[in-house]
Amino acid sequence: MTTALEIKNLHVSIGDQPILKGINLLVKQGETHALMGPNGSGKSTLAYTLAGHPAYEPSAGQVIFDGKDLLEMEADERSRAGLFLAFQYPAAVPGVTLAKFLRQTINSRRKAQNPEDPGISIPEFRRLLTKKMDSLGIDHKMAGRYLNEGFSGGEKKRVEILQMSVVEPKIAIMDETDSGLDIDALRVVSEGARRLQEEMNMGILVITHYQRILNYIQPDYVHIMLDGRIVESGGPELALELEERGYDWLREKHGVLEVA
Amino acid sequence: MSTFNKDAVIKLSASLNEPEWMLQRRLQAWALYESLPMPTTKDEEWRRTDIRRLKLNEIGPSVNGDAAVNTAIPEFLGKELTEDVAGGRMLQVDGVVRQYELSDELKAQGVIFCDMHTAVSQHPDLLQKHFMTEGVRPDEGKFAALHAAFWRGGTFLYVPKNVQAAAPLHSVLWSVNGKTFTHTLVIVDVGAEAVFMDEYASAGGELPGLHNGCIELLVRDNASLIYAGLQDFGQNIWQFNHERGRIGRDARLDWVTSVMGSRLTKAFQTLELDRPGGWGRMSGIFFTNGRQHLDMDTQQNHNAGSTTSDLLYKGALRDKSRTVWQGMIKAQPGSQKIDGFQANRNLMLDKTARADSIPGLEIEADDVKCTHASAIGQLDPEELFYLMSRGIPRNTAVEMSVQGFFDPLMRRIPFEGVRNRIFDRIVEKIYT
Numbered sequence: 001m002t003t004a005l006e007i008k009n010l011h012v013s014i015g016d017q018p019i020l021k022g023i024n025l026l027v028k029q030g031e032t033h034a035l036m037g038p039n040g041s042g043k044s045t046l047a048y049t050l051a052g053h054p055a056y057e058p059s060a061g062q063v064i065f066d067g068k069d070l071l072e073m074e075a076d077e078r079s080r081a082g083l084f085l086a087f088q089y090p091a092a093v094p095g096v097t098l099a100k101f102l103r104q105t106i107n108s109r110r111k112a113q114n115p116e117d118p119g120i121s122i123p124e125f126r127r128l129l130t131k132k133m134d135s136l137g138i139d140h141k142m143a144g145r146y147l148n149e150g151f152s153g154g155e156k157k158r159v160e161i162l163q164m165s166v167v168e169p170k171i172a173i174m175d176e177t178d179s180g181l182d183i184d185a186l187r188v189v190s191e192g193a194r195r196l197q198e199e200m201n202m203g204i205l206v207i208t209h210y211q212r213i214l215n216y217i218q219p220d221y222v223h224i225m226l227d228g229r230i231v232e233s234g235g236p237e238l239a240l241e242l243e244e245r246g247y248d249w250l251r252e253k254h255g256v257l258e259v260a
Numbered sequence: 261m262s263t264f265n266k267d268a269v270i271k272l273s274a275s276l277n278e279p280e281w282m283l284q285r286r287l288q289a290w291a292l293y294e295s296l297p298m299p300t301t302k303d304e305e306w307r308r309t310d311i312r313r314l315k316l317n318e319i320g321p322s323v324n325g326d327a328a329v330n331t332a333i334p335e336f337l338g339k340e341l342t343e344d345v346a347g348g349r350m351l352q353v354d355g356v357v358r359q360y361e362l363s364d365e366l367k368a369q370g371v372i373f374c375d376m377h378t379a380v381s382q383h384p385d386l387l388q389k390h391f392m393t394e395g396v397r398p399d400e401g402k403f404a405a406l407h408a409a410f411w412r413g414g415t416f417l418y419v420p421k422n423v424q425a426a427a428p429l430h431s432v433l434w435s436v437n438g439k440t441f442t443h444t445l446v447i448v449d450v451g452a453e454a455v456f457m458d459e460y461a462s463a464g465g466e467l468p469g470l471h472n473g474c475i476e477l478l479v480r481d482n483a484s485l486i487y488a489g490l491q492d493f494g495q496n497i498w499q500f501n502h503e504r505g506r507i508g509r510d511a512r513l514d515w516v517t518s519v520m521g522s523r524l525t526k527a528f529q530t531l532e533l534d535r536p537g538g539w540g541r542m543s544g545i546f547f548t549n550g551r552q553h554l555d556m557d558t559q560q561n562h563n564a565g566s567t568t569s570d571l572l573y574k575g576a577l578r579d580k581s582r583t584v585w586q587g588m589i590k591a592q593p594g595s596q597k598i599d600g601f602q603a604n605r606n607l608m609l610d611k612t613a614r615a616d617s618i619p620g621l622e623i624e625a626d627d628v629k630c631t632h633a634s635a636i637g638q639l640d641p642e643e644l645f646y647l648m649s650r651g652i653p654r655n656t657a658v659e660m661s662v663q664g665f666f667d668p669l670m671r672r673i674p675f676e677g678v679r680n681r682i683f684d685r686i687v688e689k690i691y692t
Contacts, residue, residue: 051649054641079651091646095664104660105650112651146664163650 002029003066003082003170005050005203010061012042012049019045021228022061029170030201034214034239037225038247043207044088046225047175051085052078066170080112082170086160086177092148098159099143102129102166109167132165136192153180161192168196171203178213190216211243227256263317266290269409272323276377276412281388289398289408296402305401308584308616309526309555314498319470321410322355322439331436333358336681337461345675346457347427348373353434355413355442365426371454372418373429376443379416386418390447395476396502401528403500407441407474414442414473419452419483428455428674435462438469438497445476448483450508455486455674461521464494471499471522477515481508481535486516488673492685493521495550501527507567509535516672519546519554520685530559533567533598543669544573545682547689548581548613555584562591562598565625571602574669576662577613578689588620589630596627603633607665609690659687 005027012020019042027033037043049056050063052075063070065083073081093101107119120128133140136158148156157177164172174193178186194217196202206217214222214236222238223230226247231254232238242250251257262268269290273283299306333353347363350373357375366373372383380387392398398408415431433442440460448454462469471493479485485505493499499522505513519525531540540560548554560569575583589600606615619632639661647657663670663683673679 053645074654075645075648076651076653076657079649085649087646087649091640091642093643093647093661093664095667096647096660101647101650101660104647104652104656108650108652108656112653146667167650 002201003203004028004064005070005083005171005205006064007050008062008064010046010049010063011059012045012056013059014045014056019228020049023228023230025223025230027171027203027205029203030197031221032197032204032206032217032219034206034208034219034222035225035230036208036222036239036242038209041225042228043225044175047085047088047173047207050078050083050173051075076108079167079169080109084164084167084169084172086157086164086172086174088176088179090148090156090160092146094146094149096147097144098147099129101147102163105163105167128166132162135195136162136165137188138162154182154185157181157185157189161189165192165196168200169202171205172196173205173207175207176209177206178208178210186213187216193217211239214239224250226250226254231256262320262323264321264406264410268321268323272321272410272412275323278377278380279384281384282380285392286409289405292398293402293405293409296405299402305528305557306526309524309553311498311524311526315468316470319439319468322412322437322441333434337432337434345427346430347425348429350375350415350431351434352413352432352442354437355440363427369423369426370420371423371425372416374416376411376414376416376445379445383416383418386447387416387445390476390478391445392474392476394506395445395478395504396474400502403472403526404474404502407443407472407502410441410472411443411474412441415444415458417446417454417456419448419454421449422451423449424452425454428457430457430459430675432459432461435469435471435493438462438465438467438494440471441473442471443474443476444489446485446487447478448480448485450480451482452480453484457488457490457674457678459490459492459678461492462494462497465496467496468523469494469497471497471501473499473501475501475503477505477513479505479507479511479513482510483508484512486514486674488516488518490518490673490678490682491521491525495521495523495552497522499525499527501525503527504530504532505540506532506534507538507540510537511535511539513540514672515541516543516669517545518673518682519544520682520689522552522554524553526555526557528557530561531569532561532563533569535564536566538564538567540569542569542571542573543672544571544575544585545666545669546573546575546583547577547686548575548583549578549689549692550581551579552581554582556586558585558587558602560587560589560600560602562589562595562600564592565594565596565598567595568599569601572669573604574606574666575604575615576607576609576665576686577615578609580612582614582616584616584618586616586618586620587632588622589632591623591625591628591630593624595625598625598628598630600628600630601632605634606636607662608636608638609662659690662686662690
């Protein structure tokens with residue numbers, strides 16, 4: 001059975017300010033969707049809301065993930081159910097090494113399945129980590145560093161994809177993974193995500209400003225978001241059109257004022 | 261039950277078969293104790309620590325024969341002592357040696373590692389010269405004097421000139437009766453090196469107990485000492501400590517202090533950088549909960565130029581516990597080219613806890629680099645969300661975050677087994 005992420009009429013406000021004004025979107029396992037839109041259109045709010053950030057409380061709507069009510073689940077439960085968010089700005093966790101963190105993500109999954117599980121053995125974990133780090137061109141020394149502390153922009157993004165490959169989600173949201181990456185890093189990171197899609201039939205929702213990442217992760221569907229709504233959906237050609245014409249024609253078409 | 265008085269001093273000394281010189285020192289210290297007033301919150305150093313509820317004579321001294329010598333010790337202590345990599349191991353229960361081992365290699369190197377009473381009888385020259393003469397002196401305060409009169413048990417370590425102790429030393433002082441007056445005296449002679457881990461713990465209980473301890477760390481020219489003093493007393497214990505490290509020319513002292521237990525702790529910890537090229541680092545790890553009260557008074561005294569001191573004390577607080585850190589960096593006139601740093605960071609896990617962080621500088625030289633920092637913060641919700649977003653349950657995320665707060669300091673504790681046990685204690689304290 002394939003898993004799907006189904007967003008129905010989702011509304012989210014921050015304080016008194018409505019940010020998402022009725023999002024509808026269906027992402028199935030194996031599919032690639034691109035969500036594009038200018039700054040302030042609500043893309044990252046959608047990502048955080050889906051991941052379960054406590055500051056983003058939906059005021060209306062529903063999200064069904066794998067047949068379950070996603071909005072009723074804590075952030076950790078959502079992750080264990082198979083939803084992953086690659087953060088645009090991953091938090092630094094001082095004092096916790098990347099290796100310790102990744103081992104804990106694996107063990108938390110195993111313990112949720114079976115409370116008696118002793119956790120992954122150190123040699124097995126080491127083998128797994130070495131393999132995954134190599135495939136993303138991450139220096140092994142990174143494993144002993146504190147998570148995201150002092151990492152460069154490119155290192156942070158690679159490590160997000162490393163986490164993705166360790167937890168093997170059913171559906172991954174990549175929030176502006178392309179921002180701040182040079183071409184080489186972008187290629188490695190995109191290939192990593194695509195490989196996971198091929199190996200495990202992962203569904204991907206790519207959130208981006210630019211067409212660039214879509215050259216590496218080709219979308220089946222492209223959605224345009226303006227002012228908290230998805231105003232246009234289509235195939236890959238929509239992204240190319242956007243690249244050529246910008247957002248203004250869409251603003252005009254849908255009567256949306258540019259956000260200052 | 262005996263109380264603190266002159267007869268008790270004589271009785272204690274006799275029960276330990278001490279030589280006359282030590283009895284005389286004890287009696288002098290007792291006279292000094294009697295001449296000093298009990299500290300009150302009117303004294304600057306005691307302003308934030310009220311000990312009016314302490315009834316010293318309801319606790320009384322620790323005399324030979326009053327210890328429950330045959331009681332079981334906690335399994336983890338014994339296990340650790342046999343599993344660690346130490347070349348010298350000693351376990352004392354209420355001042356009486358229960359287990360002792362020193363490797364042939366260390367013996368052949370001339371390393372002396374024994375309990376303090378053995379040291380008094382077998383190494384009188386060293387003791388007469390160095391016991392409470394240049395490290396901590398009896399006249400430093402009421403509790404230093406009380407210790408000098410009633411000290412009992414503890415550890416002596418001497419590493420001869422130019423000897424690199426072949427393996428670390430490990431001492432565990434376990435108390436069942438909750439009355440300990442242990443003394444640690446470490447002398448690392450010129451050009452020598454050692455790693456020593458010194459643990460203090462007690463069983464806990466309903467009745468109030470007392471730890472009146474003293475730590476003297478003498479690191480001679482070109483010598484190096486890594487010293488970790490780890491305290492995990494029951495929350496019935498009043499702790500009063502005087503601790504001092506002296507650092508010679510081009511010598512190094514890496515000093516780690518961990519405080520998990522006690523009802524109330526007042527500790528004076530002083531680093532003396534006596535000669536150029538000296539380096540001293542003080543690392544503090546503490547976690548208080550319930551109504552624990554912890555007051556650490558630290559001094560970094562740059563008595564010579566071209567010396568470096570680096571202090572970082574980190575505390576986590578829960579419930580209605582309270583901590584005070586008051587730090588001072590002093591540079592004597594003429595102590596040029598010194599580098600002194602002090603920082604205190606506190607992690608408030610409950611709004612009801614309180615941490616006072618009081619850095620200070622007294623600099624009487626002009627070509628110096630002295631800085632301080634202090635911070636009080638809470639767990640970062642973004643950090644917790646990030647951990648949870650990878651499937652880690654909230655409790656585990658909190659544990660990781662609190663452990664992470666201490667991790668850079670924990671890495672300075674020389675034994676992995678002990679490090680892990682303190683990590684476990686930290687997790688326990690998050691929930692108790």
